[in-house]
Amino acid sequence: MRDVLAGAFASRLGRYYLLFTIGFLAFVAVLWALERLGMPRSYLGYAFLFATMALYAGIGIMSRTADVAEYYVAGRRVPAFFNGMATAADWMSAASFIGLAGTLYLLGFDGLAFVLGWTGGFCLVALFIAPYLRRFGQFTIPDFLGARYGGGIARAIGMAASISCSFIYVVAQIYGVGLITTYLAGVDFSYGVFLGLAGILVCSFLGGMRAVTWTQVAQCIVLLLAYLIPLAWLGLHTAGTPLPQWGYGRVLESVGVRERQLEADPREREVRAIHAAREQAARARVASLPRSWEEGRAALHGRIDALRSTHAPLSAIRAAERVLSSYPADPQQARRAWTEEAALEREAAAPPRPHAEPFWSAETDPAQARSERSGKRVNFLALVFCLVAGTAALPHLLMRSYTTAGVQEARTSVAWALVFILLLYISAPALAVLVKYEIYTAVVGQPYSDLPAWIGTWQRIDPGFLTIEDINGDGIVQLSELRLAPDIVVLAMPAIAGLPFVMSGLVAAGGLAAALSTADGLLLTIANALSHDLYFKMIDPSATPARRVTIAKVLLLVVALIAAFVALLRPGDIVSLVGLAFSLAAASMFPALVLGVFWRRANRWGAVWGMLSGFAVCTYYILTRYSFFQSILSLDPGDFPPWFGIDPISSGVFGVPVGALALVVASLLTAAPDEETLALVDFVRSPARR
């Protein structure tokens, strides 16, 4: 009987979402027709922004609830296929949708660490976590840690870890939302952030997990269509096939040919030599600090005085004053700014990176090239490790295994999620290669007088996104004169390929869906950890269900506002922010979750020490090695060389082994877990009923 009802529920859902997909496609087609009839672009942007937001809000309002099981786990009856879609939307964040292809564009093969890590982690979720969590069947991840490791302390640490990594992650999503709304609606970045926040809140605030689930299914459809349709169009344009995923090997080859041409081109070499000279100059200034800082400042003051005394035009004086005001405030800041400048120039001075070559090095000296390559290889593997382990420990993803109807459904739900995720992750490398081909052939080598319009558009939004400068003054664009920030590659792709503006709007709407769906899941995780684990389980176990849900909603609002505030500080690019969250989650929770099921001897003190030490090692490494925190804490990067040359994004490569080791040692040194705990372990291992 129950299965029959569930079947009817699933087929009704299938009908709804099929209609939704057709409706959305029709909406895009209508906007395209309107564009051809001359509707202004800003209206198209608004239409995408407000129509999709209204849609998500509508689903959120229809699914509003105050029931505890509905609010926390969507009533535990989401069919595997739809739970897979919701998981996929939860998973594919602004970093995947906006950041990934841009990172691949810049890093070539080395960027594929993100592709491997963000998909490979699902194997760990499927094999080691999801079915066991579902068998356990409570509400949150700290619930499991608390039950398995005997109570309060383990739960509290799990809660703190859940909150910190979800918080970093949600900041990156809100930042992404701000970026997209700025682009779509032309509003200021800070308004964009709060506009996006409203969209996130309507949904998770009213209906908790239930509303988030059904919105995420819709968002999954929107984001996949928004990635695949423009890519198919780009494929037709560039590779002559609407399925470039299967045929871009040929384009990759042409990109390789073009790379070798650009490598040998005398004008490119000239520009690279200028960049190299600038790098040397910046290094020389760093070397002669603090004298160089004083001299530089004195020279600027001197120039302003000279302009004033000769009654130069006010605009020239203003310009000189602007240069002075952006001049480093003290020698320490100067060291940071100029070291960064030298690094940027060094990058620009390198010949084009062979896209398909693993662990490429620009060094000409063979011994140095070898050591740089082996450093890149180690960092590639370390990053993959952190991302897979982080995937299997990020609470907003794992929470989704509670919402299915049974253990087997939890397994197939992960499998379906991977199907939808692969649609995007197999496409992103193709998109990167096609965009690279477009830039290398249609922008590089063109005269500055007829630059494509998208270049100006993005420069206006933020000069940090795109810089282009005729460095050798020949009036022709050289590759080394153009610098693209990874975050704009996907958003600018339709414009780069000359597609109609409606495609740009569609891509932006997809990015918005990706960022909103992930932010929804994350905010819910944080608020639930606070309301369920902290308030209900630790502070007031007698709270009524209605009160618990109310508290959860209030906390959600508070957390969202704090996250928006932090996002306004613009703490780094999306992909590296998200990478930090993965390392933190992996180091603090991965060993405790996996060993909790697979090692009966793991006990409370093992978990406590394991989680604490993993978290501590990771946090220490991030705080002392990540440049954003270095500048906040005013640390000198020179005093903190990386361990084994590992980047801070992969700090989990130290945190996970340390955490696992501490868990094992502390467990063996203290008493074995009691009968009740062992019975729980046997229960989650036992064959599932459904």
Place this chain on the structure above:
Amino acid sequence: MASEEERRRAHWRGTRRLTLALLGAWLLVTFILPGLARDVSFPFLGWPFPFFLASQGALLVYLAIVWIYAWRQGARDRAARRGDGT
């Protein structure tokens, strides 16, 4: 007739065996081959092999792993419910 306890142990042994076998395939395409990327570079279906592996091949192996796991483990659970052990 095996006791309840023995049946449970056998089920868990089987789960571990399946998990380990799939984990082996996963390690191969996630760490071992990408780690050797510069040494296994040969043309493959029109791609350099390491690029194909890291952008598509490994991903399809992942898909196979999770589906095989869901299918095998589901079948084993059903068998255990019927009471015929592994």
